[in-house]
Amino acid sequence: MRVLVTGGAGFIGSKVVGALLRRGHDVVVFDVVAGAGSEADSVVGDVRDRGAVAAVLNGVDAVCHQAAMVGLGKDFADAPEYVSRNDLGTAVLLAAMADAGVRELALAGSMVVYGEGRYGCPRHGRVRPGPRAAADLAAGRFEPRCPSCGAELAPGLVAEDAPADPRNVYAATKLAQEHLAAAWARSTGGRAVSLRYHNVYGPGMPRNTPYAGVASFFRSALARGEAPRVFEDGGQRRDFVHVRDVATANALALEAVRERAAGSFTAYNTGSGEPHTVGEMADALATACGGPAPIVTGEFRLGDVRHVTADSRRLREELGWRPEVGFAEGMADFAAARLRR
Numbered sequence: 165m166r167v168l169v170t171g172g173a174g175f176i177g178s179k180v181v182g183a184l185l186r187r188g189h190d191v192v193v194f195d196v197v198a199g200a201g202s203e204a205d206s207v208v209g210d211v212r213d214r215g216a217v218a219a220v221l222n223g224v225d226a227v228c229h230q231a232a233m234v235g236l237g238k239d240f241a242d243a244p245e246y247v248s249r250n251d252l253g254t255a256v257l258l259a260a261m262a263d264a265g266v267r268e269l270a271l272a273g274s275m276v277v278y279g280e281g282r283y284g285c286p287r288h289g290r291v292r293p294g295p296r297a298a299a300d301l302a303a304g305r306f307e308p309r310c311p312s313c314g315a316e317l318a319p320g321l322v323a324e325d326a327p328a329d330p331r332n333v334y335a336a337t338k339l340a341q342e343h344l345a346a347a348w349a350r351s352t353g354g355r356a357v358s359l360r361y362h363n364v365y366g367p368g369m370p371r372n373t374p375y376a377g378v379a380s381f382f383r384s385a386l387a388r389g390e391a392p393r394v395f396e397d398g399g400q401r402r403d404f405v406h407v408r409d410v411a412t413a414n415a416l417a418l419e420a421v422r423e424r425a426a427g428s429f430t431a432y433n434t435g436s437g438e439p440h441t442v443g444e445m446a447d448a449l450a451t452a453c454g455g456p457a458p459i460v461t462g463e464f465r466l467g468d469v470r471h472v473t474a475d476s477r478r479l480r481e482e483l484g485w486r487p488e489v490g491f492a493e494g495m496a497d498f499a500a501a502r503l504r505r
């Protein structure tokens with residue numbers, strides 16, 4: 165099939181392009197920046213440009229929408245740019261798809277839609293903690309507390325039916341993208357899938373982005389001969405998923421989406437299923453780089469979530485996805501890889 169990959173020049177998009185080509189698909193990349201040469205057709209343009217999107221949709225069977233502005237942003241003043249690129253951009257793309265009769269979509273979703281992950285209180289069962297208090301963080305009390313009794317909570321795995329709780333502008337725009345995709349599917353009889361990526365890492369990861377960039381920060385510090393600086397107590401749990409596995413998930417989703425019921429929207433957690441702490445990741449990278457051991461600083465950023473780890477069973481069961489890159493292997497590979505500017 166012929167697939168349009170928006171954002172196909174980016175970190176994840178470029179790997180999706182490679183996976184699709186290897187599986188024998190025909191690919192056209194659409195990105196505001198020109199990609200590094202591959203066998204894919206490449207068009208430079210902005211997803212908010214209706215005419216340019218309409219032109220590139222000609223002959224396309226399915227769209228893989230990776231283009232977005234990522235990161236936490238420097239301050240709230242960035243909000244209009246996030247909404248414009250991510251939500252207006254998605255709306256323009258979907259409207260052009262509606263016109264062109266393109267009915268299949270895989271969207272780059274994100275685990276940020278969940279906010280804090282899932283937690284259990286010994287007395288109150290499953291609870292949803294609010295944002296952590298600055299005073300607690302400053303005192304080194306990093307674990308979220310039960311909203312009813314104040315007990316420290318035990319983290320669990322989030323499934324796709326967990327309530328949405330976006331906690332920053334970027335997260336709000338990623339959730340709105342899903343709502344737009346679901347509305348498009350209902351109104352056009354289209355079929356949409358959102359892959360909610362957890363923390364994606366691997367070769368080609370941008371250097372020092374403020375977003376999901378913790379692996380990249382550590383890697384850059386080690387490249388300068390410095391120790392990685394680990395915030396809080398290093399016990400934050402995340403699901404680090406290798407970009408190669410995320411690329412395969414996109415290819416499988418695009419191949420399967422046509423079998424879905426018309427008008428459907430389905431979200432899939434896309435995580436390795438092997439949770440690790442940020443401290444463990446820093447250790448693995450420092451060891452692989454032969455660099456100085458990480459320093460746990462106790463610093464914190466307000467609004468960071470403590471733990472969020474995925475239950476990716478739906479993706480495994482429904483799409484037959486199997487992550488192939490394990491944590492130790494992936495981190496060793498990443499330690500040796502080049503980063504992008």
Ligand SMILES: NC(=O)c1ccc[n+]([C@@H]2O[C@H](COP(=O)([O-])OP(=O)(O)OC[C@H]3O[C@@H](n4cnc5c(N)ncnc54)[C@H](O)[C@@H]3O)[C@@H](O)[C@H]2O)c1
Nearest residue numbers: 171173174175176195196210211231232272274361364376
């Ligand atoms: N990296 C992660 O850990 C992670 C986690 C969850 C979700 N995601 C999502 O994955 C997708 C890809 O992210 P990435 O990490 O590869 O980031 P990236 O910045 O490397 O790639 C994004 C690409 O989109 C392009 N782009 C931005 N705005 C555009 C526009 N208006 N029109 C056309 N192209 C535009 C950029 O030029 C870039 O090449 C994004 O949708 C992001 O929200 C990433």
Ligand SMILES: [Zn+2]
Nearest residue numbers: 285288310313
């Ligand atoms: Zn409680």
